[in-house]
Amino acid sequence: MAEQPFSLLQNLARTEEPTSERTDGKLSFVSAMQAMGIGSVFDIVRRSKPAFIRELFQHSDANGDLAYENARCYATQIVRLYRNQLVSSGRTQTLTQRTGVRSLVEIGPSFPNLFKENWDLFCKVGAIEAKDSPAAYLTALYRFAMEELEGSSAESNRIHLDVRRPDLKDLLIDQQTTYTPLPTLEIVNTVLSKAINEYVSTVEGLKGKTIYQLVAEKQHPFQFPYNFHHQQISLGLAGKKPTLGELSYRISLEVPATSPGTNTYGAVQSGSNWAQVMMSNTGPEQQAIVLDPALPDADEPLITQFFKNKYGSLYVSGAGNPLNSLKIFNEKTGLPGNAVEALLATGIDAPYPSPNVQAAGAASNPDDHTVTAADSAKYGACYVNGPSATAAMELGLDAQQKPQLLNTSVDRFDRMQRMIRLQRWLGIPFAHLDTLIMAIIRSEGEANAGHVLTENTLRALGVYRYLSQRYSIEPEEFAGFFYQLSAYGNKGRLSMFDRVFNNPVLFDTPLVLDGKQVWLMSGDSQSNKTLTQICAALGLELTRESLWPILIDTRDAYAGADQPFLRTLSMMSSMYRQTRIAMMFALPAPASRALIDLLGGESYRTQVVEGTLRNTASETPNEAPSPDILDIIMQLDWAVSWLNETGRDVWTLRRQLALDPSEPSVPEALLDQLEQLAKEAREAVLTKEQLGSLNLPINDDDGTVIDWWGTVLAPLIEAHGLVKALPLTLDGNVAADLDTLLITQLEPVTLEPATKEAARTRLGEFLFKGYVIQHRLMEGLLQSSAGLPLDRCETVMRWAGISADVFLGQAIDAATDASLSLPLADNSQELINALMTVHRYAEVNQQLGLSAQALRTFLVNPKWLHASLAVPLPLSLTSIYVLDRYRNWRDNCGQPEAALLGYFILANNGGTTGQCDAQLASLTRWSTTELANARKQLGGIAKAMHQVDWLKRMQDTSALTALSTEQLLAATELTSASTVDEWKKLGDAVMGASR
Incomplete structure (x- = not known):
């Protein structure tokens, strides 16, 4: 700068010696400008006057006020001189040209015509170089921070902008960076990451670790540890989506209905224990802190390290x-x-x-x-x-x-x-x-x-x-x-006991736990008062159906069956536990107790009464742990949701499963109908006389007398003359089935082929007629008494373990021994019980809307419903649930039922994997690829309805979370022992699905 022969900077302050270094340690004005990075008067006026004077004073004793005013004067003159010397571009401005008729008339003198501005020297509207653009604003803001704020004083404890945001001075300002939105969090992460990486590179034990590893391993301050990938998953599965852990329950391979009394609900890739742990929304590092073993008293180095890691504090022994x-x-x-x-x-x-x-x-x-x-x-x-x-x-x-x-x-x-x-x-x-x-x-x-x-x-x-x-x-x-x-x-709050049992207080006297006895049937006033207070607090009724089962279960668990109920905190808490669980699920307490019994029997009821947790530390990997109260609560949650979804109630379900024995009411009209049925059945039986009218050969070709009734037809006709039930087959062709049996029976008879064929035909017609008549009788009875469609009567009877010949035989015997009237004789009661059994099965069939062919298919092949089912198909919680899922699939797939049954035939009779996947994908309206990926978890083709149901639940969960089947299965496999890469992979997938 000193080499320039003429510079305005030399004229801004008083004349000085030409040397750049003064004897008093100060610089000359021109040298000070060079030290300050100023090369022109415009560099001076860009700064504020106080900042310029303050900074100049640090380098030189020149008059800063005078220099600044002179610089501003020179800058103003330069700008004015520049503008005065500008010449027009000579180009005609497009905006001043006329069109149409107006173009025939001259415009005359105007400013654009007389003074043709050179618009190329000006910025276009919205240009980043314009002085009102965002870039200009940010530049001015940056200059203000650097010169005005940071240059206002020389305090040493200030953290300068270059330290806070070292990236600002290197940022490129262009069209893209100016108008591209950038989240603040991304900027913060970038700046902090750069600073952290620089620090980590200097610490031996931290070299090579990523920031995510560092924040996950750090345990102090208490905001840490922070697992970035776990946080991704938690945020991505927030809202109405199922959380990590809850996913395992949604796509559990088994549900409580298909595995009653077990702990398989919630297990997919990992056990249900991990599903419950993951629902706590804690990451692997957080779980490790919670489950770390206690510190040994004598290990001083370990204790010192503990305080350093957990509290960031220095601990010195002694x-x-x-x-x-x-x-x-x-x-x-x-x-x-x-x-x-x-x-x-x-x-x-x-x-x-x-x-x-x-x-x-x-x-x-x-x-x-x-x-x-x-x-x-x-x-x-x-x-x-x-x-x-x-x-x-x-x-x-x-x-x-x-x-x-x-x-x-x-x-x-x-x-x-x-x-x-x-x-x-x-x-x-x-x-x-x-x-x-x-x-x-x-x-x-x-x-x-x-x-x-x-x-x-x-x-x-x-x-x-x-x-x-x-x-x-x-x-x-x-x-x-x-x-x-x-x-x-x-803090002024009542105890939990008083909030439950003494809020408000009944009879102006609170319920006091004094350990004394409470009698159910003694009638003493104190016991009655206690029972009334319990009922009012827990929402029970003072009846055998409401209070008694809960109270007796509690007494048996805590005192013994031969001991009285006591006013103790443990017994009252147990009764609260049982009723509060029921209230949580919006069930009456007796219904909740009945549902718990349905899911797991007495062992489940005992678990709920006592509220104990199993010892997970003693479990082995290959051991199937028994369910405890946490597992039972999750199973209850599923059961209540399923009952509400399907419009069922627990009492109806238990009655259909014959779990609550009761004496059926028998109207007189039904007895009269059965009396008439027995009469018609006696008239419909086959006899030897009817057989004799068929003109069958008396002797065979060897001259031996043929015993048509006693030998040939004996296996096909029971003692009353009713045709015995035929083996169930998929096609249900009665004539063909009878013909097959007759071929077997006629095999030992030596007759000419033509003669044997004619005899077989006559016998077939004879049996078929009797078979049809007796089934028509049963169809009429079941249609009128149970509302069962005619085509489903036989299959429903066979499902109930009863056939037309057996029932009609019982009716004939009951009507022969005595008239069917009240009070019922033993054989009459057996007949009524058999009819009530068929009614239960008919009710279930009607509720499920099963067609005759569908029910016949699953009666013949129960394993097509669930692998645990066998012939004969039982009426159980498992079968009802799986049949209900079949009904749901049938009603919502948009395909004829024959296609669904055809799939099971294909899958169980040698269909290839590709064929089965393609057909099932069509029936579920799912992609073949996704279905095939999910099916791998089953280990092969989905051959049973419960496997198809699992695939459909996978499909629904995939649609809800926008995750693929592989990602869903990966989510159910995560535990605290999973690798960082496994957590990262799922975290990225969840974030990608959320966009």
């Missing part, structure tokens, strides 16, 4: 733990002071016992020391204090009168960090979360004497999260599903 300071503890955990009170159940969060639960009525705690422990060790802070005889933690003051945590230990700090993290992840208040966790721990019993968090904890939290979103249940209510209701309250 020295005071800095985390005992409430201020430091709050800083390290991110908790405010009042939250620490909630964590420790002290101060305003201190609990208080219910006055209505006396010592005799409260069940003994598993730990003897808690009988005399502080209330906070019984409610609100049970888990963080642990099963220790040491006094409960609380807040106090140190020697300097500063707040600190008292009675702490390494184990308690470990418990607190787990508790704080769980509270952050789940959003449940500390007191409620502690109640829920301790209910789970105590439900495990002696298997968890150390009161540690186990897989059951995550399972229960997953099921709670699912139920709370679906049915709006509170944590303390859910805790009652595993253990006793809490007898403690805090």
Whole structure:
């Protein structure tokens, strides 16, 4: 700059010595301009005057105010001189040209004609170089930040823009970058990632790790760990989509109806345990923190590492733990002071016992020391204090009168960090979360004497999260599903026991748990009062049908069948558990009990009464664990949804399955009808006399007398003369089936072929006529008494295990011995029972809308419904469910029923994989590729209806989530042991499906 012979910069300030370095350490004005990066007066006026003066003062003692004013003057003159010397372009402006008639007349003098502006020197509207464009605004903003804000003072603690956003100075401004939207989060991630990568490259133990690995492994601050791919999956499956874990239940290979009493519901690639864990919405690193084993007391290096990793704190053995300071503890955990009170159940969060639960009525705690422990060790802070005889933690003051945590230990700090993290992840208040966790721990019993968090904890939290979103249940209510209701309250709230049983108080006297006996039938006033209070609190009726089954189940489980019911917290909590589960599913308590019994019998009812959890730690990989209450609740959720979807109720279903024996009412009209049926049946039987009219050969070719009635027809006609039932076949051709049997029977008879053929024809017609007549009688009876269509009578009877010849024979015997009238004789009662059985099967058939051919097909081949079914096809929960899914498929596939049955024939009779896939894809309106990918999970062709049903559920779930079948199966395979690549692959797939 000093080499220039003439420069305006030299004239801006007073005349100085030509040397660039002054004796006082200051630079000359021109050298200062060079140091400041200024090359013209325009560089000066772009800056604000104060900023220019301040920066110039750091380099030179020249008059900055005078220099700035002179620069502004020169810049103004240059701009004016430039504009005055501009010449027009000479081009005619398009906008001034006229067209049409107007073009014949000269415009005359105008500004565009006289002063032809050179518009090429101006910016077009919207150009990024225009001074009102976004680029100009951002440039001005950047210059303002750099010169005005950062140059306003020389404070050393300022974080400059070049440090905050080092990428700004390198950004390219063009048409694309200016108008392309860029999410702020992407910018933040880019800037932070660059800085983090630079730091990681300098740390030996972190080199080569990605940012996603770093944030997933980091455990402090408590916002970490952060699993990016798990977060992708959680966000992508939010809203109305099924979450991770819930997917396993939607596409479970078996449902409770097809595997009653087992734990297979929810298992696809992994067991149902993992489905429940995944529903907790915790990532693998979070699960690892929850399930980490407790710290050994003597391992000092491990303890030091624990505090560094979990709390970011330096722990020195023998020295005071800095985390005992409430201020430091709050800083390290991110908790405010009042939250620490909630964590420790002290101060305003201190609990208080219910006055209505006396010592005799409260069940003994598993730990003897808690009988005399502080209330906070019984409610609100049970888990963080642990099963220790040491006094409960609380807040106090140190020697300097500063707040600190008292009675702490390494184990308690470990418990607190787990508790704080769980509270952050789940959003449940500390007191409620502690109640829920301790209910789970105590439900495990002696298997968890150390009161540690186990897989059951995550399972229960997953099921709670699912139920709370679906049915709006509170944590303390859910805790009652595993253990006793809490007898403690805090912050002005009633205890959970009082909220259930004493809100409001009946008879002006609360229900007090004193451990005394309650009699069902004694009639004493105190027992009656207690029973009435229980009914009012739990929504029961004081009847044998409503209260008695629940109360007796509870008494048998906790006291014994020969013992009375007691007013104890354990028994009251059990009754609450049974009724609250029913209420959650919008079922009356007796109906809920009946449904539980339908799904798993007495063992299921006992599980619900006691609320116990199995010991998952003792399970082996090849062992099929027995269902516990969590599994039963999920199965109940499925069963209630299915019943509501199909318009069924549990009582009708149990009656159809003959699970609740009852004495059928028999109207006189029905008895008269059966009397008439017996009369007509006697007239329709085949006799020897009728056979004799057929003119059959008396002797065979050897001269031996042929016993047509006693030998040839004996296997085909029963004692009354009724044609016996034929073996069921797919085509159901009676004449052909009779002919086949006759060929076998006539095989030993030596007659000329023509003679034998004629005899076979006559016998066939003889039998066919009798067969048709007796079936017409049964069709008339069932049509009038059960509303059963004629074409379905035979198949429904055969399904019920009864045939026309057997029933008509019973009717003949009953009418012969005595008239069919009330009271019924034994054989008459058997006849009525047989008819009622057929009515049950007919009702199911009508409800399912099964055609005669469909029912015949599945009677002949029960395994085409489910692999566990065999001949004869039973009327069971499994068969009803699978037949219902067949009905649903038939009604919604848009194809004739013959096509559906034809598929099963093809699949079970040598059809190739390609043929079966193509036909099933057409029937399900699904792509062949997707169907084939899903079918691989079955291990072969889908040969049974329950396999087709699984494929249809896969199809529905794929449509709901926009995930392919391979991605859905991958989602059900994820566990905490899955690799990062497996999580990443599914996370990317879910994000892609959400766009």
